Amino acid sequence: xxxxxxxxxxGYAQLVLPAVMAAAxxxxxxxxxxxxFPFILSAALAYIxxxxxxxxxxxxxxxxxxxxxxYISVGALLFIGVYLLFHFLSxxxxxLQRAWPAYAGRIETYFTNLNAKVTxxxxxxxxxxxxxxxxxxxxxxPQFLLGLLPALSLLFIVPFITFFxxxxxxxxxxxxxxxxxxxxxxxxLHIASRIDGSLGNYLRGIxxxxxxxxxxxxxxxxxxxxxxxxxxAILIGVSSLVPYLGAIVGAxxxxxxxxxxxxxxxxxxxxxxxxxxxxxxxxxFLQPYIxxxxxxxxxxxxxxxxxxxxxxxxxxxxxxxxxxTCILKEILLIAIELQETExxxxxxxxxxxxxxxxx
Amino acid sequence: MRFLNILNSIYDEExxxxxxxxxxxxxFEGIRKRAMIHVLESLQERTYLKGETxxxxxxxxxxxxxxxxxxxxxxxxxPATQKSDxxxxxxxxxxxxxxxxxxxxxxxxxxVAAEETKVFMLFKIKLDSLLFARPKIGVTxxxxxxxxxxxxxxxxxxxxAEN
Numbered sequence: 001x002x003x004x005x006x007x008x009x010x011g012y013a014q015l016v017l018p019a020v021m022a023a024a025x026x027x028x029x030x031x032x033x034x035x036x037f038p039f040i041l042s043a044a045l046a047y048i049x050x051x052x053x054x055x056x057x058x059x060x061x062x063x064x065x066x067x068x069x070x071y072i073s074v075g076a077l078l079f080i081g082v083y084l085l086f087h088f089l090s091x092x093x094x095x096l097q098r099a100w101p102a103y104a105g106r107i108e109t110y111f112t113n114l115n116a117k118v119t120x121x122x123x124x125x126x127x128x129x130x131x132x133x134x135x136x137x138x139x140x141x142p143q144f145l146l147g148l149l150p151a152l153s154l155l156f157i158v159p160f161i162t163f164f165x166x167x168x169x170x171x172x173x174x175x176x177x178x179x180x181x182x183x184x185x186x187x188x189l190h191i192a193s194r195i196d197g198s199l200g201n202y203l204r205g206i207x208x209x210x211x212x213x214x215x216x217x218x219x220x221x222x223x224x225x226x227x228x229x230x231x232x233a234i235l236i237g238v239s240s241l242v243p244y245l246g247a248i249v250g251a252x253x254x255x256x257x258x259x260x261x262x263x264x265x266x267x268x269x270x271x272x273x274x275x276x277x278x279x280x281x282x283x284x285f286l287q288p289y290i291x292x293x294x295x296x297x298x299x300x301x302x303x304x305x306x307x308x309x310x311x312x313x314x315x316x317x318x319x320x321x322x323x324x325t326c327i328l329k330e331i332l333l334i335a336i337e338l339q340e341t342e343x344x345x346x347x348x349x350x351x352x353x354x355x356x357x358x359x
Numbered sequence: 360m361r362f363l364n365i366l367n368s369i370y371d372e373e374x375x376x377x378x379x380x381x382x383x384x385x386x387f388e389g390i391r392k393r394a395m396i397h398v399l400e401s402l403q404e405r406t407y408l409k410g411e412t413x414x415x416x417x418x419x420x421x422x423x424x425x426x427x428x429x430x431x432x433x434x435x436x437x438p439a440t441q442k443s444d445x446x447x448x449x450x451x452x453x454x455x456x457x458x459x460x461x462x463x464x465x466x467x468x469x470x471v472a473a474e475e476t477k478v479f480m481l482f483k484i485k486l487d488s489l490l491f492a493r494p495k496i497g498v499t500x501x502x503x504x505x506x507x508x509x510x511x512x513x514x515x516x517x518x519x520a521e522n
Contacts, residue, residue, distance in 0.1 A: 182411035190421040
């Protein structure tokens with residue numbers, strides 16, 4: 001009995017140091033939230049890129065050279081892409097800032113007329129002062145768009161941190177793997193590979209999908225000679241991370257811009273047809289091919305996750321809501337499976353009648 | 360000459376050694392050298408120190424273990440005498456725990472590292488991925504696995520006749 005209680009005390013004592021370290025880490029993260037954020041983004045990027053490094057590693061290229069090679073080749077391509085994008089983007093944003101007062105005036109006139117008609121029919125709506133609210137929103141719009149530019153500096157900081165994470169990452173992971181409790185390492189690695197499989201496939205899949213949609217939208221809008229094609233295509237690409245939202249955002253934004261730019265109905269019809277095409281292409285070709293191995297998330301769950309993420313962590317809560325939901329779903333599935341295997345909730349059916357003699 | 364030196368510093372000889380090692384494993388017989396890279400990608404490495412338990416009898420199995428270096432002792436507890444006897448030793452190039460690749464059922468023996476041992480682990484989920492993404496490799500492994508299990512079953516069935 002005494003021996004048992006000593007073992008139990010020793011068992012609890014083993015947990016003290018890791019618990020203190022975990023608490024200190026959480027406290028540090030809370031204190032340095034702002035500084036840590038690029039590192040969290042870099043860790044996510046390193047995780048997404050790690051299969052590419054592994055691809056070269058198993059083919060005999062040392063990790064340092066694999067990372068350097070990947071950065072030099074893909075980085076150069078991306079740099080050109082980002083540079084061109086910035087070129088288009090800054091031009092678009094400057095043009096938008098200059099043209100905005102005229103556009104805002106047209107939108108305001110349209111809504112003032114609409115408001116006059118509506119309040120004439122329903123006088124109680126006059127109390128809502130819709131005109132003032134619209135005016136306030138229109139004043140804020142250009143500042144909001146320009147306010148997004150500093151966030152783009154992350155585009156340079158994050159790859160820099162990711163580089164060092166990719167080079168040093170393998171060593172830390174190997175160290176952790178070798179120091180897992182030996183008897184439980186099989187189970188822990190099983191859980192880790194399950195989460196890695198579904199989360200990795202989902203993230204890589206959805207990012208590839210968003211990038212392809214961005215490219216198609218950008219090319220299509222440039223060919224249609226629509227203003228602010230780069231800004232709209234980026235918004236479409238980002239909103240494509242939410243199922244169905246990309247095409248809707250694209251259709252609405254492009255239609256508004258087309259109305260302001262051309263003032264006729266035909267370009268709007270062309271744009272709507274284009275985005276309907278993108279939607280079907282995504283549903284019939286992209287998703288079945290890219291997302292076939294990823295964890296399946298119901299669109300309603302995705303919306304709930306995004307709203308909850310926004311509530312908890314603002315814009316970055318939204319960014320990380322989907323990966324966290326993937327992890328939670330996989331953990332839930334694993335937990336149910338563990339109940340069935342470790343605790344025998346359900347007897348496993350025999351694959352055949354095993355009493356048939358071996359022949 | 361200098362160019363060759365640069366190439367040597369970029370190339371990891373250890374990978375070549377691992378690929379050659381895997382080619383000698385019975386489970387991977389019939390898989391071409393180039394395709395063996397995908398097998399290596401699916402394997403997880405881990406080093407166990409002398410005396411560490413890899414799994415215990417009754418634990419749910421989820422992976423097959425291939426011994427790369429060192430030695431593993433497999434022992435089984437006799438329910439009648441409550442005594443544990445070493446039933447086999449697994450040496451480099453050999454593997455154990457293959458039943459875990461077919462079903463997640465309790466292990467029938469305890470595996471302990473008899474000396475510092477490096478193993479490759481093939482998880483059921485990785486074999487499933489191989490079957491899905493690279494059917495040629497997956498089917499070769501599954502067919503080898505079936506042959507090995509059949510041979511072991513035959514050996515067990517034929518044992519009483521010898522006595």
